[in-house]
Amino acid sequence: MKRFTEKVHHEQQKEAVWVMREKDDEQSEQVGKRKSDEEQEDDSLKTPIVYSSRYGVRFCGMEKLHPFDAAKGAHVLKFLLKNEIFRHGRFYEPSEITKAELQKVHTRKYLRSLKRGYLRPMRFQTAGSILAGSLALRYGWAINLGGGFHHCCAYKGGGFCPYADITLLINKTLEEEPNVETAMIVDLDAHQGNGHERDFYENEKVFILDMYNASIYPRDHEAKLAISCAVELKPRTADETYLKKLKRSFKYALSEFRPDLLVYNAGTDILLGDPLGLLSITPEGVMERDQFVFATCREERIPIVMLLSGGYLKSSAKVIAESIVNLKTKGLLVY
Template identity: 50%
Template sequence: MPHRTELYEDPPSPCCPIVYSPDYNITFMGLEKLHPFDAGKWGKVINFLKEEKLIADDLIVQAREATDEDLLVVHTRRYLNKLKAGKLAVDRGWAINVGGGFHHCSSDKGGGFCAYADITLAIKFLFERVQGVSKATIIDLDAHQGNGHERDFMDDHRVYIMDVYNRYIYPGDGFAKRAIKRKVELEWGTEDTEYLQKVHTHVEGALNELKPDIIVYNAGTDILDGDPLGGLAISPQGIVKRDEVVFKAARRRRIPILMVTSGGYQKRTARIIADSILNLHNLGLIDKELATSGAENPKVEQMIRDSAKDLTNLSLQ
């Protein structure tokens, strides 16, 4: 029997499936300014979307706090004893969580600013609780290798992992690479044309190879030109186009998709994330009907009817 949890309560129906909590923004007496990560990035994204009238406070799905029992779906008790509680958001159909994407964390070890294995937890919750969801594809387009979820799903044939990353930067986890079904290793300074061609080719290839019941899309913006940790040279327009490519591929196949924003270590990344979300909206790739319109798979329809239970994500307090 699934454990008891408050993370799968239905959000009010008018809510847009964009998940956020003010607690995503990390502050500590100004010390956060000394860190390369923009700790207020997520709140800035939401403010940009409000300015463009895409969302309002009462239409955002509020993240909920995960209990230890929830986190034990993935993590060991020993590991949890080292950490504070986090935030877990429930979603439906398509979803964008403006936080999350902690892809260096595995079930028993954190790493690279990542304390909770939110991608692993989202997928395991789906497998445990949503009837008919038995296959998942992770499309990880952060500049860094997603070694956390790779280690967690090393021997799990239900999960297909595609990972596109700078081959020369952290974490360089050779063991975790064994879990990647479609591996694309990039050179220093890779630019838009080459990058977008590879993303398009391999996203199409991955989804043609296996049609999943859910896509978890790790949309890191640390691929942006000038990022101090990513080492790539993708333009803001390239990032917007990248997200469009992934959502179009999901939409054509009627596959629900969860996007998390992951890494991105420049002040301008918040504006780029907001611009990308607005572009997806303007193209009709995200709307209230996306999850159900023309859905041919009764398992997907059942997933959406059952509740707003099909996507979960974590963010640090």
């Protein structure tokens, strides 16, 4: 594969969730099953937006340090429901991912090394990414109001990313969907997506476009070898330069590779003032970015699944929601 490097380059569950006992786990699985049976009948009333009230992460006050805004998904959903983006106010809800499903990518040793409790919301979000992947093939697009754990690979977590949801999503789709032979990851979170990069190194079926601030975490030089099209940004890169580079590199990527599914890691830690991303993109810039990616996929008839990934400002959820409403207004979210 040709490589191209440009050198500039609801309120969530309370603490009880993560200390939930086995009994509660069993009950919630049963409830989840009943719900999904009911929902099967109502699919025509749903929008391919994936969310669960189980997504929220809160534990011992550490949520304040967590790079994935603990209530980001809940806040985005609240805003979307208020704006009547949904035809019937119904969305898709994932069940918790099972150990067997996780073992399709993760090593037993790695899974044993994880602390069980706190990760439960992340297991719902991971299942949400996989569900969104299948919905994208059905509807042309889908959005998971969580996920995008792009620092985690099969054998190692990192940057608060415990499960490799992007790898799980792509592997499952390539294995189970006869019409999907190739996938592209467009990773526009401010950080380098070293997790999926490690997982798809030398995999000709997956093309990775990664545009990131080269001066921040994780600076994983080995993982960079897996990037098909890398765009390294300087800190404080602003809208004009950012969007110009995105348009040029995405066009290049699609001239080199035709994906049957596109995974869009739409981190909002590119926003001006984000304490970890250190870029200078305005809310309007984020909106234009998302619109460009979705419009291109629609023109090229490529199913797109969007994951929220990083974004550490309180204002992130509003920006995401406004951007999704903008996509809907522009006719890019048809279902």
